[in-house]
Amino acid sequence: MIKKGLFILALVIFTVSAFAGTDEHSIQIKGSDTMVNLTQSWAEKYMEKNPGAFIAVTGGGSGTGLSSLISGTCDIAASSRNIKDKEISLAKQKGINPYEIKVALDGLAVVVNPQNPVSRLTLDQMAGIFTGKISNWKEAGGKDQKIVILSREVNSGTHVYFKEHVLRKNNPDSREEFSPQALLLSSSQAIADEIAGNPSAIGYYGMGYISGKQKAIAVAKDSQSEYINPTIDNVLSGKYPISRPLFLYTNGEPQGLVKKFVDYALSKEGQEIVVKTDFVPAIK
């Protein structure tokens, strides 16, 4: 009886460690929700071509991925923002050496319901709306309606990027914050759904989530500049003002299966997948 119990215990421990460990044939990728479709497609195609390799992909947000990399529970962190200095120093303390690889670009779309007459905004107007200084659509050229602000939760790289680049206009000393009235939703899909059903809502997410039920806003740097639509061409040419790089982070320079996977992501075929999942390739 006891022997049998021990045997089962050993078996359990073995299975658990086989899945958790960084063995040659399996890797764990964790992080950005924006990138989860992209990394998943890479992983599927890679596993198709290399049977025997096992790549598990989970989302959760860029912060979640990076904190897993730091605590050693994943091999690659997918992140839609740069790693923070605080995170680097924490990683160093734990003997982890984050290595950054830029794999794609993403245009951040600001979206409203198609019934909303507003179809273009300047960066200043957007900052005003998301910080709560502009609270009625009529101040931005729309109907007399209260603006409902939708944002991602704080664990999202998109939230952080939008705050730093739109609300704070890249100024590190700025103290602007999302309006406390902003609804914090837990996924890009939740924002897309709420926008589709709510004519007074405004939200933001990666270009890939735009569908016929939402209308993407054309954005201008200031009132003198041209209003630019979030399309792949405009992001690639750098004309669209809110686009950002997407990264994979590994512990030290990639090796073994991790290296093969990263190389695959950067290969011609990998970058074609980038285009298919509505992102913009990092390498032309």
Place this chain on the structure above:
Amino acid sequence: MRKFKEFLIENLIFICGLASIFFVVLIFLFLAKEGLAVFKYVNPVDFLAGKSWYPISEPAQLGILPLIFGSLIVTLGAAVISIPIGIACAVYIAEIAPSRIKEVLKAGIELLAAIPSVVLGFIGMVTLVPWVKTVFHLPTGLTALSGSIILAFMAMPTIVSIAEDALYSVPKSYKEGAFALGATHWQTIYRVLLPAASSGIVAAVMLGIGRVIGETMAVMMITGNAAVIPQSILVPVRTLTATIAAEMGEAVVGSEHYFALFAIGIVLFIMSFIINVTADLFLHKRH
């Protein structure tokens, strides 16, 4: 041999009994160890009475007053909806319903208790939220009211089954005495049975509320999670539980944000502890 067996089993049960207390103490110690560390960064008054919750800014603003109010207003709303319906339902099951309907109702209530909260949240998101938006002409249906309604469904099974139990255990002689004095059935219920079972009913309500205040998933999905102090029940709110659940993944272990989330855990622990102790006091009064 037999004595030894007795001894063994008695001690085994004794250890199991102690285990639950042991775990509670361990959990509380862990919460306290991780949570109290936040007061190195922010003083307790600013933490409890601060009005801004921006945990990832530099410097972080860690004021949980909007979150406390968020939890309270959702809970209060749920209580207002679930207590009258729950008690009325218990009275009907215990006193009025014919035995066949009684069985069906009891089974239905057990089934309601068995629905996972994420399922209720999902149903609320697609049906209740748009309804609240149109009925009250609101900019968004993700409000405290939506959360309260869904949570009322969750509190109801607890309230009904415990209150029904309390009504059922009122001695038969009370009821017979009331009838003998010429009271009608309703008078008997209202003047005799309800007061006699009152301590059990209060306990039922308290345990129901305890369930509501700790609920996370459904609330996170339908209350909108905006950290403002609510001026009415028709605005989005962010609750203590939803904050922990939504932000725990991001918080870097050992950061002030991480400690703050544990400190929120302490606040929640204290709140539900008070509610449970109150329920317990009322339950014991009965015996």
